[in-house]
Structure formats: structure tokens, C-alpha cells
Amino acid sequence: MQNAPILVIGSTGKTGSRIAKRLSEAGHVVRHGARKSEIPFDWERPETWPPVLAGVSSAYVSYFPDLAFPGAAEKIDALTKAAHGAGVKKLVLLSGRGESHAQYCEDIVRNSGLDFTLIRASWFAQNFSEGYLRDPALAGMIALSAGDVLEPIIDVDDIADVAVAALTDDRHTGQLYEVTGPRLLGFANAAAALSTAMGREVRYVPITLEEFHASMTEIGGPMIADVLTGICRETLDGRNQSLGDGVQRALRREPKDFGDFCRDAAATGAWRQAA
Template structure:
């Protein structure tokens, strides 16, 4: 597969900006799609989709805010139909491990008739350094409704590497890659590793879902608080407490370890209060 032009939907997000950087550095023609791109792309405004997809050969799809959102399947279905009409040949969908709506979206892409690759991932390690958990990490306490569940945290750099391979090499067509890190850690384990790397105490507190929802509502509003609380309730029941081998299958190497992620972030200064 040698795409003439690649669309990266969510080009300013954790995975998207890494994918754009890699593809551009390799000499590919890349169109980044976001609300501020030219042309603009907005998941809530289907009228913006055709212009972003026009002339595109392969597209990476990262849905905002998350495929766990109730409206995600309809949006993915609409975008896939638009892509097919405009001659897009290959789709790479970023999906969530253990999420009912995400797996519904996978089925939509799988049944589209288009060449595709499904990239199903566990909890991002970079949520602690670039996402909604950075502020709690800086404050010294991570509070989540995750109990003692274990999670195989995946490094976003691994996700980007797999997505780039899937966008540029036809050998990945038709594949489902389940991406995780190389070992299971509880959130208390993760906090301990971040503490060791950062040189200061970062604790973890297990909270009830309703307490988590109430606290989150104060900072991000009820809609996002409901979405994220419901997602946590869904996936933190132990269903993801196992390893996937998508990195090994797609790239022929081991996934990056959480300890290495912690050391890299700590050295960058991001975790300095």
C-alpha cells in the first residue's frame, strides 16, 4: 500500500500528532483533521467531513471524545459511508479495549467493504502525562473508581507506530491488533512507579463512582463527567486484566514498558509541580 495522501482525524490528539509527525518525517503526504485544521473537521458537523476526505487514500480515525460515547456508532457509520463514496481505500480505527460502543464501531468498519485495520488499545500510559490525570499527578493524588483492578498500560508511542504501519503497509489490512503494555499493574503500582521516577510521592486513592462523578462534574461539567465515569465503571471490572500481543504481531518487537515511560516523562520535567 502506497497511499498518495493520508488523512489523520484527531491530528492534535495524543495519537494523532505522533502519527502526523512520523508520516511527515517519512515523506508521506498528510492531511491533519481537527476543528482548527484547513479544511476543518468536526465529528459533530457531518458537513465538514467530505472536504476533509476528498482526495484521500487512507484515513486514521480517532473519535472525540471517546468511542464509549452514545453517539459514536452513528458518527462512525456516517463517516465510513462518506469515505466509501469519496473513494478512500483503507481505514485505520482507534478502538478501546473492553468497550461495548467501541466494539460496535469496529463492526461498522469491518462491515463497510473497505480495507481496514482495527487498533484496539488498553489504558494510555500518557493519560498520566498529557491527559486528564496530569493535574492529579502534579497534585500528588490520583483518585479513580478503579479499585485494585490491574491494567496493562500501553504507551501511545506504540499505538502510533502500529497505526503508521497499518496506514502504509497492506500487510496489515484486515487485521485486529489488541495493543497493551508488557505487564499488568494496578493503579497503586503505577503510582508507585511514577513516584520512584519523579522523586516525590504520588498516591492512588480508590473512590466510588458517584464520588468520582461529582468531583469531575465540578471541573468538566456533567456530560463529560457522565461519559468518563460510565467508561470507568465499564472497563474497570477486571475484563482488561490480561495482556494483548498486537505490538508484537504488528511490529515484531516487544511493547514499551511502563517503567521506561515513567523515566522518560520524569526526565522531561512534566511531572515537576
């Protein structure tokens, strides 16, 4: 199995694209797991899973849209069983810090009989540069039901480094890595750092959970609004106001600071707008 492919589920996403690139650059054979990959993978079509899992040594699993969505645990369970059946040796699961549904899915992987590494991540810095908060940041206003809670925002590059280590080195087997940035940050401070890097004002506007739910209902409908509001209720209530040591334990180095992320993202044109 030395040269067996390593599967990256979500290989076109924020974490998966970085993991696939790093693995390829290090000489590993990567099997991409997204809907338009050479061998397509679709969470909604379980019949696509066996061909993607065939012959794979280990797999990175990022679930879409989020492990809190209805049906996610059943799919993680079914994927885990399919991986077992296909002879996959190890799963590396991306999970969310302070999320009960995500931790239920961690237990499914932990009890699967497969080797595993669990990566339990805090808020992604790249939410502001590649994710759903990029447009609001460019519009100058980030409205969240976060009050003055502090969050140790993590750079997705650090998650990718931890995942690559976990996929390629048995020393990480059986580990749960709580990966966070190196400092607790209020969203007003995050907005200030974004303002400096972007060269334009970005304001943080605290809103209530009810206001958040109403705006999400407009965008995605009531089911999506319910799930996303549930995630905010859980993860922005103060329970995550502490630093994790997963990056340090896995990589023996410090994670990247949010200010450095902002500077680097601006330098690479993350907020450049099409003319």
C-alpha cells in the same frame, strides 16, 4: 494513489500528533484532521468531512471525546460512508479495550466494505503526562474507581507505531490488534513508578464509582459524568486484566514498559511546571 495524502483525524491529539509526525518523517503526505487544520475537520460539522476526505488514500480515525459518547456510532457510520463515497481505500480505527460502545463502532468499520485495521488499546500511559491525569499527578493524588484492578498500561508511542504500519502496509489489512503494555500493573504501582520518575510523592486513592460520578458531575455536568462513569464501570471491572499481543504481532517487537515510559517522560520534561 501512491502519493495520495494519508488523513490523520485527531492530528493534534496524543496518538494523532505522533502518527502525523512519523508519517511526515517517512516522506508521506499527511492531511491533518483537526478543527484548526488547513482543511478543518469537525466531528460536529459533517459538512467539513468531504473536503478533508477528498483524494485521501487511507485515514486514521481517533474519535473525540470517546466512542462511548451518545452519537459516536452514528458519526462513525456517517464518516465511514463519506469515506467510501470519497474513494478512501482504508480506515484504521482507534478503539478502546473492553468497551462495548467502541466494539460496536469497530463492527461498523469492519462491515463498511472498506479495508480496515482495528487498534483496540488499553489505558494510555500518556493520560498521566499529557492527559486528564497530568494535573492530579502533579498535585500528588490520583483518585480513580479502579480498586486493586490490574491494567496493562500502554505507551502511546507504541500505538502510533502500530497505526503507521497499518496505514502504510497492506499486511495489516483486516487485522484486529489488541495493543497493551507488556505487564499488568495496579494503579498503586503505577503511582509508585510515577513518584520515582517525578521525584515527588504521587498517591493512588481508590474511590467508589459514586464518588467518581460526583466529582465528574462537578467538572463536566451530569451527561459527561454518566458516560465517563459508564466507561470506568466497564473497563475497570477486571475484564481487561490480561495482556494483548497486538504490538508484538504488528511490529514484531515488545511494547514499552510503564517504568521506561515514566523515566523517558520525566527526562523530556513532561511534568516540568511553568515558573
